Amino acid sequence: MRSHRCGELRAEHIGQDVELAGWAWRQRDHGGLVFVDLRDSSGLAQVVISPEVAGDIHNHAHAIRNEYVLRVKGRVRRRPEGTANPNLPTGEVEIEVHRLEILNECKTLPFLIDEGPEPSENLRFRHRYLDLRRPSVQNHLVARNRIVSHIRSFLDHEGFIDVETPVLNRSTPEGARDYLVPSRVNPGSFYALPQSPQLFKQILMVAGFDRYYQIVKCFRDEDLRADRQPEFTQVDLEMSFVSEEDVMGLTEAMIRHVFRQLLEKEIGEIPRLPFRDALERFGSDKPDLRFGLELRDMADLVRNSSFKVFLDTLGRGGRVKAICVPGISGYSRKDMDVLTEEAQGYGAKGLAWIRVKDTGFESPIAKFFPEETLKAMAARMEATAGDTMLFVADQPAVVAETLSRLRGSLARRLGLIPEGEYRFAWVTEFPLLEWDEELGRHQAMHHPFTAPVDEDLERLESGRREDLDAVRARAYDLVLNGFEVGGGSIRVHRADVQERMLGVLRIGPEEARDKFGFLLEALQYGAPPHGGLALGLDRLVMLMVGASSIRDVIAFPKTQKAVCPLTDAPSRVDPKQLRELHIRLDIPGD
RNA sequence: GGAGCGGUAGUUCAGUUGGUUAGAACGCCGGCCUGUCACGCCGGAGGUCGCGGGUUCGACCCCCGUCCGCUCCGCCA
Numbered sequence: 001m002r003s004h005r006c007g008e009l010r011a012e013h014i015g016q017d018v019e020l021a022g023w024a025w026r027q028r029d030h031g032g033l034v035f036v037d038l039r040d041s042s043g044l045a046q047v048v049i050s051p052e053v054a055g056d057i058h059n060h061a062h063a064i065r066n067e068y069v070l071r072v073k074g075r076v077r078r079r080p081e082g083t084a085n086p087n088l089p090t091g092e093v094e095i096e097v098h099r100l101e102i103l104n105e106c107k108t109l110p111f112l113i114d115e116g117p118e119p120s121e122n123l124r125f126r127h128r129y130l131d132l133r134r135p136s137v138q139n140h141l142v143a144r145n146r147i148v149s150h151i152r153s154f155l156d157h158e159g160f161i162d163v164e165t166p167v168l169n170r171s172t173p174e175g176a177r178d179y180l181v182p183s184r185v186n187p188g189s190f191y192a193l194p195q196s197p198q199l200f201k202q203i204l205m206v207a208g209f210d211r212y213y214q215i216v217k218c219f220r221d222e223d224l225r226a227d228r229q230p231e232f233t234q235v236d237l238e239m240s241f242v243s244e245e246d247v248m249g250l251t252e253a254m255i256r257h258v259f260r261q262l263l264e265k266e267i268g269e270i271p272r273l274p275f276r277d278a279l280e281r282f283g284s285d286k287p288d289l290r291f292g293l294e295l296r297d298m299a300d301l302v303r304n305s306s307f308k309v310f311l312d313t314l315g316r317g318g319r320v321k322a323i324c325v326p327g328i329s330g331y332s333r334k335d336m337d338v339l340t341e342e343a344q345g346y347g348a349k350g351l352a353w354i355r356v357k358d359t360g361f362e363s364p365i366a367k368f369f370p371e372e373t374l375k376a377m378a379a380r381m382e383a384t385a386g387d388t389m390l391f392v393a394d395q396p397a398v399v400a401e402t403l404s405r406l407r408g409s410l411a412r413r414l415g416l417i418p419e420g421e422y423r424f425a426w427v428t429e430f431p432l433l434e435w436d437e438e439l440g441r442h443q444a445m446h447h448p449f450t451a452p453v454d455e456d457l458e459r460l461e462s463g464r465r466e467d468l469d470a471v472r473a474r475a476y477d478l479v480l481n482g483f484e485v486g487g488g489s490i491r492v493h494r495a496d497v498q499e500r501m502l503g504v505l506r507i508g509p510e511e512a513r514d515k516f517g518f519l520l521e522a523l524q525y526g527a528p529p530h531g532g533l534a535l536g537l538d539r540l541v542m543l544m545v546g547a548s549s550i551r552d553v554i555a556f557p558k559t560q561k562a563v564c565p566l567t568d569a570p571s572r573v574d575p576k577q578l579r580e581l582h583i584r585l586d587i588p589g590d
Numbered sequence: 591g592g593a594g595c596g597g598u599a600g601u602u603c604a605g606u607u608g609g610u611u612a613g614a615a616c617g618c619c620g621g622c623c624u625g626u627c628a629c630g631c632c633g634g635a636g637g638u639c640g641c642g643g644g645u646u647c648g649a650c651c652c653c654c655g656u657c658c659g660c661u662c663c664g665c666c667a
Contacts, residue, residue, distance in 0.1 A: 026627075026628080028625090028626045028627060028629050028630095029623085029626095029629090030624055030626065030629075030630090031622065031623040031624075032625095033623095033624040033625060033626075034626095035626050044627095046627070048625085050624070051624080066617085079625085080625065082625090085626095085627060087627085088627080108617080109600080109601090109618095110600065110601080111600075111601050111602090111617090112600095112601065112602090112617065114616090114628085116601095116602080116616080116628090117601085117602050117603085118602085119601060120597090120601095120602095120660085121659070121660075122658080122660090123601085172667090173667090175666085175667035176665080176666050176667070177665085195666095195667075196667090198667085220666060223664080225661085225662080225666085226661070226662095345593085345594090345662095345663095346663095347663095443667075444667055446667065447667040448667070449667090549660095559658090559659070559660090560659070560660070560661090561658085561659090
């Protein structure tokens with residue numbers, strides 16, 4: 001149908017007869033001359049239809065509308081002196097049309113396929129086939145493909161084997177809510193879609209595959225966010241006879257490879273940040289390291305004051321921490337009130353502040369502190385004239401949450417975040433377990449198959465709550481610009497430790513045997529030490545292309561209500577289908 | 591489940607203390623135009639102001655409810 005692609009035509013093609021096909025991106029109809037920018041996936045080419053060359057074609061040319069599908073035959077020629085378009089790769093040439101064929105017409109568009117202001121996401125996704133015609137959107141998927149292909153070639157080269165695992169699985173306890181699929185041939189029984197291929201990849205290690213990977217869809221029936229939707233893609237990998245260092249080292253090499261290939265960026269050594277430090281310094285286990293504004297503990301200095309709010313908080317086991325924000329000492333009292341409201345929105349009871357000026361300190365609470373304490377505070381925060389120190393006093397979790405979010409929102413507002421920068425970190429030494437107030441027991445922070453640090457094994461045995469709280473996991477998260485883009489661990493490879501772990505989670509021997517007896521059994525047949533990691537591909541791609549939502553890098557995304565606007569999934573089904581599955585609906589108010 | 595913001599022409603948005611006929615830009619339709627490239631010029635059509643109820647002489651505007659979208663909390667081993 002075509003001899004060339006629109007975007008590839010250059011001066012070297014001048015004089016050649018070519019055939020092109022594509023969409024009418026824009027028409028400039030002068031009554032006499034008609035210009036059409038013809039677009040295909042490679043780019044744009046200007047075709048010119050003039051009455052002298054072909055009178056009858058010229059009449060048809062007036063009928064061309066936006067997004068008509070055209071095929072043209074003609075000769076490439078240099079554009080006349082002074083009419084070249086330096087903004088187009090094909091701008092030196094144009095095609096003098098000898099034959100024009102309208103392959104298909106196009107209804108009036110629901111929105112402009114342009115790079116101007118975007119229509120609502122809902123409309124874009126309902127007509128995703130039009131939205132995806134925009135080069136900028138298409139480029140996201142092109143980039144995604146490149147990233148995947150670099151990851152594959154890297155892992156293939158490293159000796160990893162891609163093995164497919166089942167999509168119809170057993171439902172397992174713990175973790176996110178499962179998507180369930182009823183089994184017709186087993187009435188009353190359900191499959192669960194995988195939250196990740198976790199158990200299968202461990203089984204593959206027992207089977208001796210040594211190095212496994214898969215780029216695979218995972219499903220979690222939880223509420224959506226800008227960086228979360230119910231089906232998402234993981235780069236899942238697992239290795240045998242490895243330590244944390246091996247998995248992190250390999251992942252780093254892979255990340256380095258992908259960034260070099262796609263963005264021509266060098267990712268240096270990725271720093272390690274123990275969980276505890278991350279929480280202390282940034283108030284978050286996925287800190288954005290592109291800017292400072294670190295949290296500092298002020299408890300010892302605050303004790304030397306008469307400020308009751310702080311003292312009481314410390315007395316109740318709370319904490320007093322602060323961040324130092326540069327250049328906002330000019331904020332008015334009203335501005336500070338707005339900031340305080342923001343902090344309260346994050347859970348804090350209030351926000352205390354001290355302005356640092358050439359002339360001294362300004363603050364409603366300054367009077368409670370001796371001058372040398374104020375100076376010591378400023379020194380600890382490395383605050384200089386023009387800065388403002390923001391204090392939060394509360395229970396530890398509230399202090400961390402509030403200051404972490406304040407830190408992020410102020411950095412964004414003040415333009416402290418450098419564009420185009422990628423700051424990775426490994427967050428390590430996570431707690432193995434987390435106390436769940438509601439359930440009255442511990443939960444696995446990562447998942448129940450994560451190995452404890454060897455030295456902490458005794459504490460796991462003890463079973464006392466404080467001991468269990470202190471057990472560290474051999475787990476690691478990969479964090480990029482404030483997003484968790486990956487996580488993994490060294491797994492339990494001994495059946496006795498695994499059983500102990502399940503015991504701590506109050507999963508009795510019977511339930512354990514029922515829910516994942518197959519894994520416990522497999523671990524008894526010479527399971528090698530092993531570990532691995534999963535990368536969130538959608539998030540990684542989102543960050544690499546500079547998108548602000550994973551929906552921008554997913555071809556057919558779902559809305560916040562987990563609906564696909566294109567197909568209107570999910571939908572009601574025919575009662576016959578339900579009868580076959582022995583399912584009766586019981587919907588309140590239906 | 592909760593909080594915030596939004597829903598007005600095909601699209602992106604504006605809309606006066608509640609007051610006659612709800613506007614702009616782009617798009618669309620018609621006409622003119624032989625060097626444009628966001629072509630230009632002239633003319634035109636196009637509105638259930640998300641939906642339902644209430645207050646009022648009168649509602650895009652105020653109140654209540656509801657639906658949808660986005661962001662966040664909860665949730666996300």
